[in-house]
Amino acid sequence: MVEKYRKKPVLIEAVQWLGDIGPVIDLVGHGLPTAPPPLNGALMIQTLEGDMRCDVGDWIIKGVQGEFYPCKNDIFLATYEHVIG
Secondary structure, three states: OOOOOOOOOOOOEEEEOOOOHHHHHHHHOOOOOEOOOOEOOEEEEEEOOEEEEEOOOOEEEEOOOOOEEEEOHHHHHHHOOOOOO
């Protein structure tokens, strides 16, 4: 039998990659989990599953265990809401 599950609410930190490395450094620190250099405006993010491309407009999310991974803008907006503070 197939059962339904709801994702637990989890507070995450994230920045949108707009081509400026400053906000990314603010999120991840100077030990960037990226494979430099940026490719045509995209970053390669080193994730637990291997290198993943982060295009301009995508989000970089810090996971609950301190890992980082990219997320497409439409998926991010459908999954997360902004929390003030």
